[in-house]
Amino acid sequence: MHKGGTFGCRLFFAMSDDIARRREYPVVGSARGVALDPLRGFCAAAHMMEMTMRHSWILTCSLLVTLCLVSACEPEAQPLLAAECDQELACDQELDVDGTAALENLDFRRVVADAKAKVFPATVFVLVLSENNESGRKVTQETSGSGVIISDTGEVVTNWHVIDKAVEVRCLLSDGTPMDAVVVGSDKDTDLALLQLTIPDDYAGPMPHAQIGDSDVLTEGDFVMAMGAPWGLSRSVSMGIISCRDRYLETRSEYSLWLQTDAAISPGNSGGPLVNTDGEVIGINTRGIMSGGGDTGFAVPSATVKLIVSQLREYEKVNWSWTGLRLEPLKNFNRNIYFEGDTGVIVADTDLGSPGRRAGIQPKDRLVAINGEPVTALFEENLPAVRLRLALLPKHEVTTLTIQRDEEMMEFEITPREKGEVEGEELECPRWNMTIKEINRFDNEDLYFYREKGVFIFGTKYPGNAAKAGLRESDIIIKIGDQEVETLDDVQAAYDAAMENIDEEHKIKITVLRGGSRRGEILDFSKDYERD
Numbered sequence: 001m002h003k004g005g006t007f008g009c010r011l012f013f014a015m016s017d018d019i020a021r022r023r024e025y026p027v028v029g030s031a032r033g034v035a036l037d038p039l040r041g042f043c044a045a046a047h048m049m050e051m052t053m054r055h056s057w058i059l060t061c062s063l064l065v066t067l068c069l070v071s072a073c074e075p076e077a078q079p080l081l082a083a084e085c086d087q088e089l090a091c092d093q094e095l096d097v098d099g100t101a102a103l104e105n106l107d108f109r110r111v112v113a114d115a116k117a118k119v120f121p122a123t124v125f126v127l128v129l130s131e132n133n134e135s136g137r138k139v140t141q142e143t144s145g146s147g148v149i150i151s152d153t154g155e156v157v158t159n160w161h162v163i164d165k166a167v168e169v170r171c172l173l174s175d176g177t178p179m180d181a182v183v184v185g186s187d188k189d190t191d192l193a194l195l196q197l198t199i200p201d202d203y204a205g206p207m208p209h210a211q212i213g214d215s216d217v218l219t220e221g222d223f224v225m226a227m228g229a230p231w232g233l234s235r236s237v238s239m240g241i242i243s244c245r246d247r248y249l250e251t252r253s254e255y256s257l258w259l260q261t262d263a264a265i266s267p268g269n270s271g272g273p274l275v276n277t278d279g280e281v282i283g284i285n286t287r288g289i290m291s292g293g294g295d296t297g298f299a300v301p302s303a304t305v306k307l308i309v310s311q312l313r314e315y316e317k318v319n320w321s322w323t324g325l326r327l328e329p330l331k332n333f334n335r336n337i338y339f340e341g342d343t344g345v346i347v348a349d350t351d352l353g354s355p356g357r358r359a360g361i362q363p364k365d366r367l368v369a370i371n372g373e374p375v376t377a378l379f380e381e382n383l384p385a386v387r388l389r390l391a392l393l394p395k396h397e398v399t400t401l402t403i404q405r406d407e408e409m410m411e412f413e414i415t416p417r418e419k420g421e422v423e424g425e426e427l428e429c430p431r432w433n434m435t436i437k438e439i440n441r442f443d444n445e446d447l448y449f450y451r452e453k454g455v456f457i458f459g460t461k462y463p464g465n466a467a468k469a470g471l472r473e474s475d476i477i478i479k480i481g482d483q484e485v486e487t488l489d490d491v492q493a494a495y496d497a498a499m500e501n502i503d504e505e506h507k508i509k510i511t512v513l514r515g516g517s518r519r520g521e522i523l524d525f526s527k528d529y530e531r532d
Contacts, residue, residue, distance in 0.1 A: 126229075135459050144162075159284065193271075247298065370400075424440040437456060439455065465529065479509075
């Protein structure tokens with residue numbers, strides 16, 4: 001009985017140690033064996049708390065065995081059993097070369113508190129008044145998000161979608177101080193924006209600000225905190241781990257991968273910092289999925305943040321270069337497409353009128369080098385890095401691309417040009433109850449196919465004159481009356497002329513292109529739906 005109780009204790013601790021060893025926690029050398037680095041050890045402890053079901057039932061069973069054996073001991077033997085168990089555990093701690101026992105001495109609350117204290121004061125609540133034209137009329141709406149101060153001069157990093165089309169931006173600091181802010185610049189491709197706080201003369205300061213860390217050193221399982229203002233509730237923190245360091249999201253990973261985390265990222269968290277246990281910003285919270293039984297959030301890595309912020313500081317925008325090459329990896333499991341070899345990246349297509357097409361690059365060509373430097377995209381996760389290299393090429397300077405076509409190696413000279421705006425400007429025509437937008441090759445590829453330069457109906461109000469006339473969203477406007485239309489200025493001129501003559505004529509023919517077919521609709525704007 002006595003020995004059986006000791007075996008039960010030994011069994012439980014041995015299994016615990018074995019599971020911990022399989023995790024292969026990072027350790028650092030010490031004077032006595034190896035000791036766990038406190039911060040990295042905390043991440044390891046978080047791993048242990050998230051053991052797989054297989055490990056969990058092993059521990060449960062061993063614990064039950066221990067309890068049964070100990071309870072079977074005679075009362076006078078139980079103190080001796082406890083002493084022997086303590087002695088066994090102490091011995092295991094002495095001999096545990098993986099440093100597992102050191103986890104018991106970590107103060108998790110202190111690690112969290114120290115990291116939070118470095119960034120939380122720099123987290124701000126962002127309130128935005130923006131204009132929206134999608135409903136067929138200009139609507140001013142209030143939205144909110146988060147941000148993080150990154151300099152003592154009051155620079156704030158947030159998301160592009162938080163401040164898109166903003167006419168007014170206000171920030172609330174963690175100490176309750178309100179400040180206005182101006183948009184320095186933004187980038188839709190990476191969903192990042194840089195704000196500048198308007199610091200009042202009587203602000204006592206100093207301005208709290210956070211340090212930007214290195215997202216490239218992260219690994220799956222590292223402990224993180226998401227800070228911000230979810231659902232408009234300022235000063236909020238959620239905790240989790242890095243679920244995937246290099247997450248590729250199709251149509252959302254042009255130049256950068258994502259950090260995936262199970263720390264809750266809810267509406268309103270957008271733009272807030274994702275923080276490591278060193279108290280550094282290693283990501284900007286951007287997207288979240290709250291369905292399916294758990295939280296799944298995505299943050300822009302700090303490596304991308306550093307690059308974009310430097311561009312926005314200098315140019316107030318990101319001067320991406322454009323080659324028009326559309327790439328695909330060598331191995332695409334989702335589409336069941338596999339190319340031979342393990343070097344290079346496949347050209348899927350080239351954009352119409354792009355430098356790549358003009359240079360003679362064709363679909364199925366294999367790009368193997370840029371200015372002599374090899375490039376490879378074996379999987380889709382490797383695509384953003386190759387696209388980024390192309391996007392950072394000097395504009396209006398000749399670049400040499402090494403292409404493999406069939407078995408032949410060829411060199412092509414292309415001259416990248418500025419990518420330009422990725423979204424067209426908008427215009428409201430109130431009496432016609434519709435809004436108009438410029439066609440943009442990046443934002444409206446389907447419409448750009450039919451008309452490279454032009455405008456289309458962005459939204460129609462219902463009930464309204466445009467909707468009643470049969471005009472639809474995405475109709476490309478060819479003519480208004482007898483006037484050819486290509487730009488927003490053309491539409492504005494036609495609208496102004498029609499409104500000046502409304503007492504004599506309140507009908508006009510709108511010629512549109514719909515799905516490649518030309519058609520005319522009579523727009524009767526005699527009724528004022530805004531007033532009626």
